Amino acid sequence: MAKEVVPEAARKRRKPTKAGVVLSEQLIVETAMRLLQQSGREGLTVRRLGAALGADPSSLYRYFRGADDLTLAIADELIGRAMRGWEATGDWRADLRELGMRIHSAYLAHPQAAVLTASRVSGRANEIDADEVILGVLRSAGLPDREVVRIYHAFIDQTLAFAVLDAAGLALPPAARAADEAVWHATYARLPAETHPNIAATVPLLVARMNNSAYPTALDMLLDNAAAAIARARAADPGA
Amino acid sequence: MAKEVVPEAARKRRKPTKAGVVLSEQLIVETAMRLLQQSGREGLTVRRLGAALGADPSSLYRYFRGADDLTLAIADELIGRAMRGWEATGDWRADLRELGMRIHSAYLAHPQAAVLTASRVSGRANEIDADEVILGVLRSAGLPDREVVRIYHAFIDQTLAFAVLDAAGLALPPAARAADEAVWHATYARLPAETHPNIAATVPLLVARMNNSAYPTALDMLLDNAAAAIARARAADPGA
DNA sequence: CAGCTTATGCCAACGCCATTGACATGGTTG
């Protein structure tokens, strides 16, 4: 097999596979995401990906160094989809809120991919561009870099943390997901009030609320905090 | 192999393995967590767990239905460790803060285990007890159940979300972790100011801040929000 | 203590998996 993967841009000879498919990094990533969505994390194996593409599994090693490299490419594609079509309005708060909600939504749209790539740093183009954009929004609001970085850090961590947590609930393999849901009805809902009075008293409310995300609320809390920091910065240096 | 796993409490015949070890659910879970800590997620396989215990891999299926069942047991042990020794002080805010920090710390102490068990609902004893305790703290503060559940939901999701995100950074296999860190120095730190001015301007600050958790700040935001809700409830119904 | 039952651990085997090296083939280039 190849020692080195040829960068996508340098590919010249596009040779169709036996099944007549012309491979590309893009096609492989898209197919991998489709497999993830269809059959969950367990559904994505090199062999099955090869089969789904109509190519020998070992062909994929011409495009990715290994499974981990493919994972990073999927991570970058997720961020890319979140950012696609976004444009700054000039209102930092609206922009940041929109960015947060877009990332959250993009992850929830592909929960298995989101969990698979949780907290990886791909260093690929889309990820870098997103970071550049977020930092730019905060810096344009007139914050000193120290505060920019504090809020950037909280923003990106909180967004990814909720995105992954919310995605994880959707991403469980059907069996595990069914088991987890059954726990609520079979275990929690049947706890006697004598031993677990607080759960017993609130179980209907708990069940009703469990499927919503707390992210929007948390995001607004963070934006309030950022607004206060901006007001402070303006008061300290009105010329800025 | 056994159709059904014998519950730990019902075990009578404790037969040592060839290597002289007497198995138990507790011993297996502890050994699994040790393997996770030593060699990461890839280090925990049924075969290696058997070897580490001095038992045939298939013996473990007498204690757990499969790998997923073992995962849930690890999840429950993690929560159990977070709660061990905790006692209510009667001050809801201090209690809730302490609970959040304990869960966060317990996860960070076993990052690989934290990631492995991310967002699973075990329904086992320790998890149920923790939920009962948290709900109890909020209800004792004089909130109506509707608000209790709203804040409980945000609290537990935010805590687990940050715990898992922060743990994930520590939990990467050494190779991947090294790769991710290298990205910061090899890729981000070298981006030219012409194309990525905002990253270039803030990179030293970013690198310095990256290793801290934003969880304590986010937790305090949530506690502020809860305090406001409690004040509202008291104003609306002074008799409560 | 003797004998029985059966829980428990062990063995061998199955069909997956990721990854690799050697080889075949056909696109591109000169």
Add this chain to the structure above:
DNA sequence: CAACCATGTCAATGGCGTTGGCATAAGCTG
């Protein structure tokens, strides 16, 4: 048009989770 070599394929390796059948000894019964 011919040669090169990037790309796809094949076959093999070693590891994985899981299972069925079997041996053995723990604890019960008398």
